């Protein structure tokens with residue numbers, strides 16, 4: 001379960017040089033509130049710069065909020081970040097950031113160790129994940145020369161090696177072909193079926209509508225509406241989520 005309570009982030013951005021140097025405050029996330037139940041996928045839908053990544057990074061305790069907080073399975077992200085980290089898996093899209101010189105197995109094991117897992121526990125889990133994700137053939141090859149799809153599988157295994165109860169996906173399909181994107185979609189559905197609380201951020205309307213139980217539209221750092229696709233379409237009398245989105249955020253660009 002994820003409970004977000006008036007979560008805010010202000011970045012201080014230094015602009016100009018010398019005497020003309022000034023600091024500008026960027027209100028990236030403004031007092032947002034929503035919750036995600038176990039076994040539910042919440043879509044965080046917003047255009048570029050809306051505040052999606054900043055929100056997910058705060059929930060994953062990679063970034064300290066300026067104000068507000070969130071509870072992950074009842075544990076406060078500010079008061080007990082270590083405890084929260086063990087319960088969270090986060091998958092980013094784009095360049096997945098594996099260590100090229102390490103094998104797939106070593107990359108995954110490294111994350112297991114970071115999450116305080118015992119070696120024998122890690123070994124068992126890696127064997128299980130390698131079978132499941134069909135990556136036994138290349139488990140002991142260095143990841144540097146892997147295809148994008150192979151890297152994506154290693155990064156999936158890496159983020160769930162500690163079997164987290166909460167999964168955060170930050171535009172995980174960006175840059176992937178249809179087959180690799182399908183793998184991620186299936187993985188998200190599986191997380192839901194396993195009873196995990198899932199947040200999936202994207203700016204692709206069809207993807208969000210297809211995968212998510214509820215949708216939160218985020219615009220300029222604020223969550224402006226949360227509901228099921230049907231509720232949102234009915235509320236705004238629109239045929240598609242894209243129409244709802246354009247209606248709510250289109251004018252403010």
Ligand SMILES: Nc1ncnc2c1ncn2[C@@H]1O[C@H](COP(=O)(O)OP(=O)(O)OP(=O)(O)O)[C@@H](O)[C@H]1O
Nearest residue numbers: 011013026028046047048049050051052053054055
């Ligand atoms: N480290 C930082 N320093 C200053 N400003 C930042 C920093 N990180 C993000 N921002 C700003 O915060 C705002 C929200 O950015 P964020 O990356 O959360 O958006 P996003 O919704 O994930 O966008 P995208 O879909 O393009 O990834 C943007 O204005 C961005 O420039």
